[in-house]
């Protein structure tokens with residue numbers, strides 16, 4: 352599964368929208384504030400990204416809140432275990448699948 356990174360700054364209103372969008376679509380991501388994270392800032396420069404929000408999905412970069420493109424590139428969503436509510440990452444390209452919660456060992460099917 353691809354990792355999702357979101358480059359943000361605290362003052363950017365579109366970053367808040369981007370985070371809400373990821374949450375709404377059950378996408379797990381790592382947020383990096385480029386004003387405080389020097390490594391993230393370097394990665395942005397290396398990829399030629401000049402503004403936030405910017406998404407890194409696997410090897411692809413999406414600059415700005417291009418929701419359709421993000422959804423197209425992301426290959427997982429987060430589901431909650433029906434027993435203990437632990438959050439699990441499941442692939443989106445396999446349809447309905449059976450997963451086992453690593454925390455409570457409950458097996459359940461994704462919708």
Ligand SMILES: [Zn+2]
Pocket residue numbers: 432433434435436437452453454455456457
């Ligand atoms: Zn569980």
